[in-house]
Amino acid sequence: MSTLEPIQVGLSNALLAPERPLPPGVITWNGSDPSVRFDVYRNNVVVSLTTALAEGFPVTRALVGERFFAAMARCFIADHLPSSPILSDYGDALPDFIAAFPPAQGLSYLPDLARLERARVQAYHAADAPALTAQDLACQLANPQRLSAARLALHPACIVLVSEHAIVSLWAAHQGQGRIEDVDLRRAESALVLRDGDAVLVLPLSLEIGHFLVALAAGAPLGEAAEIAAAAGPDVDLTQAIVLLIHYGGIAAWHTPGDL
């Protein structure tokens, strides 16, 4: 057990909350007041993490306003030390935090909108992986009775979202596509977020296809996912879903039970 760890824990706890006392043993080289110097450090940490959140959630920030976002970010930061040295990972927990944040309770669409913004960052930074082409998949047609049991691994940069709110239209309206006033927030929407070259795309999906892809992403076999899609609504176009996945390189692997 390292003796460094309790010092580090004490330091990081004190950094994130100004009301906490200075960690023991903090001194200054020139005899000036260590609590004043430590406040500068505290301020730099909080400001840089707030800026990271603000840049990762621009639409969330625009919707609640600069001051609300900054106050919410401060509450979030107090309980969330970065768990990775990669700054773009910071904020993965913000959507769940917003869902439980009492002042944001009136904005029921906000957690899912934040999830969409986070998905775009995650898709952008996701690992590269080879994708299966139409030629690769043609052999699957030789055994159509085995299709139902097949499980697909989606590409790491593919993230499917289904929301009870019109988060896709709302997000698009903030990119200059459509008018915010025309968005009916009570309408459920779904989207597939993925990477095309270096660009991150947000592709609107029907709810049926959204549920189909959510089930596939969770590891359900094709047949079960198709039944989930059929239960979600009358308009199940599996062809469109598969065309979309093949076209954008969304299928990383195709496993049929019994295959080596």
Add this chain to the structure above:
Amino acid sequence: MTQSRAIQTTTAAALALALGTALTFGNTAIAGEGAAKEKCYGIALKGQNDCAAGPGTSCAGTSTVDYQGNAWKLVPAGTCEKTAAPTSPTGQGQLAAFKDV
């Protein structure tokens, strides 16, 4: 039991059909994507046009005012002339460049 087997058979057939159709689309899916879009003039907000904003500009993202009549944006086919464009004589986006009113 029989009913659930019937559902499974239907699903298997639907999956085979979906995959088969999807594979025959093959690479033409990419071309089809282009066909489902149309160039729509006069609907792009300032700096958000996809291309064409007059001589001397470098195209995408260069329109200088909202709803500029000679700047277009790619939109899903069929939606252009339903999109509001305050600068357009018709009040909606148009499929060809127009002079702002």
